[in-house]
Amino acid sequence: MERDELLSKMTDAVINGLPADAGELARRGLRLGLEPTDIIDRGFVPGIRRAGELWESGDYFLPELVSSAEAMKAAMAVLQPEIEKSGSRNEGRSLARVVIGTVEGDIHDIGKNLVAALLSANGFEVHDLGANVSPERFLDKALEVDADFIGLSTLLTTTMLSQRRFLERLKETGHRSRFKVLVGGAPVTGQWAADIGADGFAENAVAAVGLCRKLLGERP
Amino acid sequence: MNAPLLSALRPKVELLSRPFIEQIIDEAIVLLEVHGVLVENEDALKLFRDAGQDVESSRERVFIKRELVEQCLRTAPSSVTLVDRQGRESRFVGGDEVHFDPGSAAVTILESDGSKIRRPETSDLVRFVRLTDALPHLHFQSTGLVSGDVPEAVADVYRLYIGLLHSTKPVVTGTFRVESFAPMRDLLAAVRGGENALAEKPLAVFDACPSPPLKWSRLTCQSLLDCSRAMIPSELISMGMTGATSPVTLSGTLVQHTAENLAGLVICQLARPGAPVIFGGSPSSFDMRKGTTPMGAMETMMIDVCSAQVGKHLRLPTHAYMGLSDAKVNDTQAGLETGLGAVLASLAGINVVSGAGMMNFESCQSLEKLVIDDEICGMAYRLLRGVAQRENPMAVPLYDAVASNTNFLAHPHTRKWYKQEHSFPSLADRDTYDAWVELGKKTMAERAAEKVKRILKEHQPELLPDDEVRALRDIMARAGRKAGLTSLPSDRRAEK
Secondary structure (H helix, E strand, O other): OHHHHHHHHHHHHHHOOOHHHHHHHHHHHHHOOOOHHHHHHHHHHHHHHHHHHHHHOOOOOHHHHHHHHHHHHHHHHHHHHHHHHHOOOHHHOOOOEEEEEEEOOOOOOHHHHHHHHHHHHOOOEEEEOOOOEOHHHHHHHHHHHOOOEEEEEOOOHHHOHHHHHHHHHHHHOOOHHHOEEEEEOOOOOHHHHHHOOOOEEOOOHHHHHHHHHHHOOOOO | OOOOOOOOOOOOOOOOOHHHHHHHHHHHHHHHHHOOEEEOOHHHHHHHHHOOOEEEHHHOEEEOOHHHHHHHHHHOOOOEEEEOOOOOOEEEEOOOOOEEEEOOOEOEEEOOOOOOEEOOOHHHHHHHHHHHHHOOOEOOEEOOEOOOOOOHHHHHHHHHHHHHHHOOOOEEEOOOOHHHHHHHHHHHHHHHOOHHHHHHOOOEEEEEOOEOOOEEOHHHHHHHHHHHHOOOOEEEEEOOEEOOOEOOOHHHHHHHHHHHHHHHHHHHHHHOOOOOEEEEEOOEOOOOOOOOOOOOOHHHHHHHHHHHHHHHHOOOOEEEEOOOOOOOOOOHHHHHHHHHHHHHHHHOOOOEEEEEOEEOOOOEEOHHHHHHHHHHHHHHHHHHHOOOOOOOOOOHHHOOOOHHHOOOOOOHHHHHHHHHHOOOOOOOOOOOHHHHHHOOOOOHHHHHHHHHHHHHHHOOOOOOOHHHHHHHHHHHHHHHHHOOOOOOOOOHHHHO
């Protein structure tokens, strides 16, 4: 009974976007002897899923959504090391690896941060390179971590062209088929993504999670 | 009978009280003193060190002392006068003067029938510039389109080159790369007759955007330094997004906006005291649902109006990104947002108002919207002229003995004043319903498309002398070659 109550408190902490509470509840769960994977799957994941639903239904706006992702991150920061320590679970490996960043010449990273936060909250291993990232750094990092996805963000209309340049570079170096390249950002459209030969484009961070799941052949 | 006429009141809108403005400025200075500003430029950092400021080298963070800010505010001029390419017409940028220019820098252009957006090419850029040249209420041109048919590395130089070739209006422009400043300055100096003449009679303003929160990047810093040294006006374009890159409250965003602009102003004045600086911006409300930055939001316009009040309080020329829309085609939203913005900007007395023609979050230009917006700007100018008394008394002597018999239409007073009192739109529909049907039930956008075609066919911008054209082409070709551009795209197609 106490366990169920704790798990539902975890769910609530994520729904309500309370990082400090989420971290504390995660620690309490561990002290009670719960399996870290159980805590994640039955405590926190239902929370981030629910937050996503609330976003989709129009009840949540970005501040709520981002707080939920932050709460999820705080819980994972406590639980991830435990999973790695015990090596108890093959599924401890993330859904997929994502290298993400804002393209060269652009220092705006809110959109990218949102996508990164939600992807990691949803179980993706996210390598966030920050802003003003050169094509070389994207590629080097993607090769280094054997990424599944590379996410290129841009806010400025003037730096959109860097997305095209990266895809061209990927082709030139013969790595194009190795990664799925996703583009996003205020000026980016589905048409633009198609024009430059990207694998996908999403309107917002929740849609980006759905897109990644879809490309992995999962239920979105 | 001949008592002096009462003067017309200049209509005005203010959203902040004086103590409110003072507190915004005070908090902004505290931000700069306590939190500092990131300056990613060695040259600028050295200037700060030499001026006795604390510089945290490892993080490129500068703590700017209040005294320095105040000193720099004293040396920055309170106005700038831009002079057209021919050296004939001057535009005073200061006081409550209002000048509209097209928004920049769009990476897409809307097809004239509104069916889709696409990458602009040289021919589009030429049409855009020539159209701007013809539109009477746009006092400046802007390098508003990024041409897709030249390498990115010279796209900034190229748009200025095209602008100078095809219009005499002063230019609002900016650099995309540090290396571009020199050829851009050379282009300007070539038509002005040397760098000294250019410093005396500025022909262009360079926009420079800090990166919110509180950072000046290497590129934008360099633009400030280069412009100041050449006495070219810098337009500071702080662009906080409420709740995303700046505080969510309008007042909180104004504090950061002011701090970023003040830091930019200090950089300019350290590079050269007395260098012209325009207190501008493109701040925006941040949509917490869509994650977008609506330029047509009322809150965005409110921040702009307040920013102008702060700039005026600091005795600086002002700028804002207003009179534009987030609509994707020339629909009701486009007119609504642009109209509100242009009118509010005028009432706020903002000196440079950038936005005409622009839609879709500052990413798309539309030639049709540009002509519609020119008409909107004309309405705003009419509003600014206010209500004049014209004659004293104003009405009593006009009436016949039997007042109801008065024929106003035939009255000399009507003929004398109607053109000064009233404006005549070329696009807004004032036909009767039947006449409108007769003319094909055209929408504003359709009428605008026709007007664009007509202007482009009829308007012949004043040409540069052949030797100056050659000089510009040489500078452009040199810059192009460095970026791997072997020959300049032909713009003959657009000239036809």
